[in-house]
Amino acid sequence: MVHWTAGSCTSPAWTSVSGKKLGASVQTSLQFDKDTDTYCKPQCLSQQDCFTFDSYLVGGCSFLYIGEYTMSAAGSITSVSATNGEDCLQKCVDSSTCQVASYLNNNCQHSATEQDALNGRTLQTVGVLVLLLLGQVCPGEVRSKCTNLSSSTKTQTPPCTNGGTNQWTNTYHVRATNGFEQRYVQTLEDCREVCLSVYGCNAIVYDANAIDVKCWTFVSIQHPQLLPQEGVVYETLEKCVLPPTVCSNGGINLWTSHNDVRISSTKGHGSALTRDDCRQLCINDIHCKATNYEDSAAGVKCWTLSEAQYYISSHEAGVLHETLERCVQSRQASCTNDGIGVWKTTKDRRALNGIKQRSIMTHEDCRKLCMTTPGCKTINYEDNATGVRCWTFVNQDQFNLIPDTGVLHETMETCTDI
Numbered sequence: 001m002v003h004w005t006a007g008s009c010t011s012p013a014w015t016s017v018s019g020k021k022l023g024a025s026v027q028t029s030l031q032f033d034k035d036t037d038t039y040c041k042p043q044c045l046s047q048q049d050c051f052t053f054d055s056y057l058v059g060g061c062s063f064l065y066i067g068e069y070t071m072s073a074a075g076s077i078t079s080v081s082a083t084n085g086e087d088c089l090q091k092c093v094d095s096s097t098c099q100v101a102s103y104l105n106n107n108c109q110h111s112a113t114e115q116d117a118l119n120g121r122t123l124q125t126v127g128v129l130v131l132l133l134l135g136q137v138c139p140g141e142v143r144s145k146c147t148n149l150s151s152s153t154k155t156q157t158p159p160c161t162n163g164g165t166n167q168w169t170n171t172y173h174v175r176a177t178n179g180f181e182q183r184y185v186q187t188l189e190d191c192r193e194v195c196l197s198v199y200g201c202n203a204i205v206y207d208a209n210a211i212d213v214k215c216w217t218f219v220s221i222q223h224p225q226l227l228p229q230e231g232v233v234y235e236t237l238e239k240c241v242l243p244p245t246v247c248s249n250g251g252i253n254l255w256t257s258h259n260d261v262r263i264s265s266t267k268g269h270g271s272a273l274t275r276d277d278c279r280q281l282c283i284n285d286i287h288c289k290a291t292n293y294e295d296s297a298a299g300v301k302c303w304t305l306s307e308a309q310y311y312i313s314s315h316e317a318g319v320l321h322e323t324l325e326r327c328v329q330s331r332q333a334s335c336t337n338d339g340i341g342v343w344k345t346t347k348d349r350r351a352l353n354g355i356k357q358r359s360i361m362t363h364e365d366c367r368k369l370c371m372t373t374p375g376c377k378t379i380n381y382e383d384n385a386t387g388v389r390c391w392t393f394v395n396q397d398q399f400n401l402i403p404d405t406g407v408l409h410e411t412m413e414t415c416t417d418i
Contacts, residue, residue, distance in 0.1 A: 253283055259358040358388055
């Protein structure tokens with residue numbers, strides 16, 4: 001687990017505080033029906049400036065942050081002798097009138113009311129410890145922290161014990177709502193690491209250009225509301241995914257390619273920069289059945305399609321659409337002896353319902369593709385076509401031929417040694 005700690009602190013320590021309910025300056029609503037310790041405490045632990053937490057309603061957490069506050073309303077603020085920030089806070093807890101405590105530059109101040117004490121929260125250098133006490137009799141927990149908050153360190157997330165890897169699926173220019181603000185996280189890598197450290201976190205939103213909060217994390221999010229927003233990346237997490245196993249049947253993964261075709265309803269993968277990387281991402285995802293890959297794209301080059309998605313195809317120059325057939329066993333092709341096919345040709349006739357082979361541009365290549373495809377013995381080829389020239393037919397012997405000028409309908413009858 002990633003623990004953000006301050007100064008010389010090495011781990012967060014928790015102590016019980018009773019007599020007053022520990023309130024919050026920020027409240028975040030979640031849709032869950034779990035206990036507070038399981039869901040609220042890990043969220044507070046994952047945030048460097050979270051000092052305490054509590055449950056403020058069914059299905060929600062409230063968090064109190066250490067931040068830069070301005071004490072105002074002279075006359076209601078009392079200076080208190082304290083040895084450090086923790087002592088200042090504890091004396092506020094013990095007081096019957098103190099609602100807010102601040103500690104800055106060895107100066108401890110208490111305020112009787114929240115309204116008098118807070119005059120806007122800013123995101124400047126963290127150096128003030130603030131505790132809001134709402135006056136309700138209820139136990140809570142306070143996170144023990146160092147008073148020197150000028151530097152921060154973190155421990156790395158332990159590796160997956162099953163040998164797998166953490167997989168992120170990113171969608172650009174959309175944001176999910178109602179996430180946990182991670183105010184001290186500045187990079188996408190750290191945003192991911194915070195999510196990895198929190199039990200139940202399976203999604204993040206990261207906005208590199210944001211002036212205020214750049215990172216939000218989400219716990220057990222199932223069907224988030226996604227809103228369009230330029231410059232934002234929404235990423236979902238699948239933890240400790242096992243690497244793809246070798247096909248147990250001795251087969252291989254077969255790909256069928258279609259040039260200049262894009263299929264809609266896909267997931268973008270900014271991390272895949274090559275065609276091989278894109279294929280491997282699909283192989284790693286048990287639900288993936290096809291890819292779109294655009295090598296010349298300035299942004300995302302790779303997109304994967306799951307079995308549950310609805311497809312709409314469109315012509316788009318430069319896009320390679322490939323379908324995956326997993327772990328296909330070695331099968332005899334039509335020509336098993338590396339010979340040449342003897343073809344019976346019918347001119348100006350076309351068979352229907354063939355497989356489009358958009359990458360094939362010559363008659364010879366169309367024949368070769370069929371000869372090396374298990375179950376294929378028949379093709380259509382149209383040399384003058386502006387789109388698809390080659391169609392193949394697999395495991396099909398009977399054809400209803402229709403007239404079509406310029407089309408060759410061919411069936412391979414034998415395979416003769418060279």
